[in-house]
Amino acid sequence: METRPIEGGFGVEITAGLDVLNPLSAKQINEIDVLMDEHSLVLIRNQPMTVDEQLTWTRQFGPLDLGFKKVIAKGGEKQKYDEIGDISNLSKDGKPAARTDKRILNNIANQMWHSDSSFQKPAAKYSMLHSVRNPSWGGQTQYADLKAAYDALDERTKAFLDDKIAEHYALHSRFLIGDDSYNEEQKAAIAPAYWPVVRQNPRTGRKHLFIGVHARSIEGMTVPEGRMMLLDLLEHATKGEFTYLHEWQVGDTMIWDNRATLHRGRAFDLDEPRELRRTTTLDDKAPELRLAS
Numbered sequence: 001m002e003t004r005p006i007e008g009g010f011g012v013e014i015t016a017g018l019d020v021l022n023p024l025s026a027k028q029i030n031e032i033d034v035l036m037d038e039h040s041l042v043l044i045r046n047q048p049m050t051v052d053e054q055l056t057w058t059r060q061f062g063p064l065d066l067g068f069k070k071v072i073a074k075g076g077e078k079q080k081y082d083e084i085g086d087i088s089n090l091s092k093d094g095k096p097a098a099r100t101d102k103r104i105l106n107n108i109a110n111q112m113w114h115s116d117s118s119f120q121k122p123a124a125k126y127s128m129l130h131s132v133r134n135p136s137w138g139g140q141t142q143y144a145d146l147k148a149a150y151d152a153l154d155e156r157t158k159a160f161l162d163d164k165i166a167e168h169y170a171l172h173s174r175f176l177i178g179d180d181s182y183n184e185e186q187k188a189a190i191a192p193a194y195w196p197v198v199r200q201n202p203r204t205g206r207k208h209l210f211i212g213v214h215a216r217s218i219e220g221m222t223v224p225e226g227r228m229m230l231l232d233l234l235e236h237a238t239k240g241e242f243t244y245l246h247e248w249q250v251g252d253t254m255i256w257d258n259r260a261t262l263h264r265g266r267a268f269d270l271d272e273p274r275e276l277r278r279t280t281t282l283d284d285k286a287p288e289l290r291l292a293s
């Protein structure tokens, strides 16, 4: 495979030697894993896939994650598979959905910096977003590099964070955008997940932050102190020097490592169609899964 750096941020583009419609050899999968460990973002351009092709392609990298669909009612999906994240603003008739539709809420929730499924254990490993249709303005996806952000922390902060554990709660980001339409039963059914604030890639040993909008408290700190720390870290990690803004072209597939990056969608005109499809693998080999909580 041939690669070149993505301009204007971080990550690499695979420019030759890969056809997403052909099964990958073990060697090719390892090559992509090595690129992901190193760069956290891998872009493949101009290779359109159907829903079934995208599922087949993604399954080669591990078991699939259902993410939010596992914790929130599935209603209204127009896709035939739960394993496909319909990242569109379209209702069943193919037209942009009403402002009050759940999927618009999901679109807006995606515009806050997050790591997919960090509210569950196991969380998400690779997310793959495939571009089908783009609005005429906005609608980019932006990524933040949590390895570079960790490296740039001062030594005192690194030492302070070293043994800290954050609580990640699925509904925290929903409450932030004013969506509190969940009854006690639903809230109780969604247990938080706990992750170290500083994690390590298990293959390379490289340290990185692990934060985002699902994180709402830090164990052993008061809620205000912990939350302020999380806000400060988020502001630090999403400074321009650590981020990349991806302008979608139809047929793009962006693969990101949820362990070592954050991402957010950017605003667009909700009356214009925007259609992306997401498939996600589970991080079922994370060393933290051996911890009690």
Ligand code: OGA
Pocket (backbone or CB within 6 Å): 085, 087, 110, 111, 116, 127, 129, 139, 140, 141, 142, 263, 264, 265, 266, 276, 278
């Ligand atoms: C996602 C996501 C952002 C976007 O698909 O997981 O957060 O740009 N998408 O739509």
Ligand code: MN
Pocket (backbone or CB within 6 Å): 110, 114, 115, 116, 263
């Ligand atoms: Mn996401």
